[in-house]
Amino acid sequence: MSYLFLLPCYHLLTTISNFNKVKQFKVIYIVIIALIITSCKEPYAPNLTKTNNNLLVIEGFINTGADSTLINLSKTVLVDNKNTASPELNATVTVESDANNTYLLKDIGKGLYVSAGLNLDNSKKYRLRIKTSKGTVYISDFVEPKVAPPIDDVVWDIKDDGVQIYVNTHDNTNNSKYYRWEYNDTWEFQAEYYSMYISNGKDVVDRNQLTDNIFTCWAGGKSSNVLIGSSIKSEKDIIHKSPLTFIPTDAEKISVKYSILVKQMVLTKDAYDFWERLKKNTENLGSIFDAQPSQLTGNVHNAADLSEPVIGYIGAGTTQTKRIFIAKNKLPSWTRKYPYACYPLDSIFIISPKTGSRDEDKFFHTKIMVPIEEIKINNVIVAHKGTTKECGDCTIRGVNKRPTFWD
Structure with a gap:
């Protein structure tokens, strides 16, 4: 480990050390030394390469x-x-x-x-x-296929700041030892406002809630971190509560219902070492005490030029999957953080009482706003309350078709 980051503080350290000869400055010396060690670091801004090797x-x-x-x-x-x-x-x-x-x-x-x-x-x-x-x-390189054992459970714990999801598995034959997981998650979510109406281009009419509901939608994602685990140091081939993902209390993912589909693979020792290096290089850096980047040598090569770096490792084998659901009623009464700023509904008149123009043409028929509810005077519809698409239409960031697997 390099200690060059302390060089800017060298002269200050030398001066302060003289205080130690005097008893009454002993406490001051300790305090200042602690401050120097924690603060005398110069920021390091690496020069980014301008050459793309197109690996x-x-x-x-x-x-x-x-x-x-x-x-x-x-x-x-x-x-x-x-x-x-x-x-x-x-x-x-x-x-x-x-x-x-x-x-x-x-x-x-x-x-x-x-x-x-x-x-x-x-x-x-x-x-x-x-x-x-x-x-x-x-x-x-040719690789030996690894047969994955079934996933025992995908479990979750309620924490003060959210939900932590884990995977459990084991292999009675003791032949697995090295595991990797991926996941796809899906969540049901809702718009801030419920739209009862829709513009047909000329008028605002009742919305068909069976075919064109824009209040409830589903969205999805997939794992982006390297998720690996090993039982090599244990007598039995058991993985207990290997972390998969964490969801904060205010996340929209758990505002209605959440589902995660976990895929499990078994790796060879060489493949596990590759993924472990990749994990360290991409996730565990950030301080002078962390592991430094290492060469990501995989098992893929240029057939005509073995010196060319190629990033990736190809494994082979079977996979196992398991899906779970987490419903809102199984969680504490957490409040979601809506991803957009939504303000009180605006009143959009059919005929503006101020200008005499058709405000609905300007806002609803152009799809700038979403009609939410009607406003009546003397039992006659004169306007509709409306909101932005971000706050009234969930389909701008999801789909309103229920997934076939949805429980």
Whole structure:
């Protein structure tokens, strides 16, 4: 570990040390030394490289069971680049066995290559072959498929500041030891206001709540952190409460109902070491005492140039999944934080009493605002209360079609 960060404080430390010879300054000396150690650090702003080597990044897993195989190909981008991904398009991707069988993956665009369940022989070894649109060939090492045991439970604990979700699993044969998880989560949420009406372009009419409800929607996401666990230091192959994700008390995800689908894979020792390095490099940095970045050497290589770095590790095997639901009534009475600022409803008149113009044409028929409820005078509708689409229409950030798996 380098101690260069203390150099700006050297002269001050030398001066202060003289105080120690005098008894009455002993307390002052201790206090000042503590302040120096915690504050005499100069900020470090690294120079970001302006050279993009366009390294190939390979994400995926050869599923030898009934589940689909999905491979994502992209190229590295500069840290300060506004684009977060540069997909590798129009490549040819195949799975190969050590028995000379090949299985072509379908190019579905955006750097994604997929195959339905391959149902492969787990006694064989498998690798991935990639031929880019420019003709460059990349090949992964042959790997032994690992058969994943079932997930025992996906459990959750209520904390003071939210909900922590964990996974439990075990392998009675003691053959797994190294695990990795991914998840997809889905949540039901609601708009701030319930819209009873809709504009047909000419008039504001009753909304069909069966086919066009914009109050209740569903949204989803997927894991972004590296989720791994190992039982190698235990006598039994058991994983107990390995953390998956944490949801704060005010998150919209748990404002109505939340669901998480966890996928479990078993890794080889080499694959686990790769994912562990990746986890340290991407999640555990931030202080001088943290692990420093290491070379992410995977098992994929340029067939014509072994010196070219390739980012990614291709494993193979079966997967196991498990889904749970968390309903709002199972949680404390937490208050959600709505993602937009919503103000009291505005009154939009059919004919403005001030200007005589048709305000509904301006706000509702142009879809700038959403009509919420009617305003009557002498039993005649003269206006509707309205709000912004962000506050009255959940479909701007979700879908109003109930998922088929929704409980």
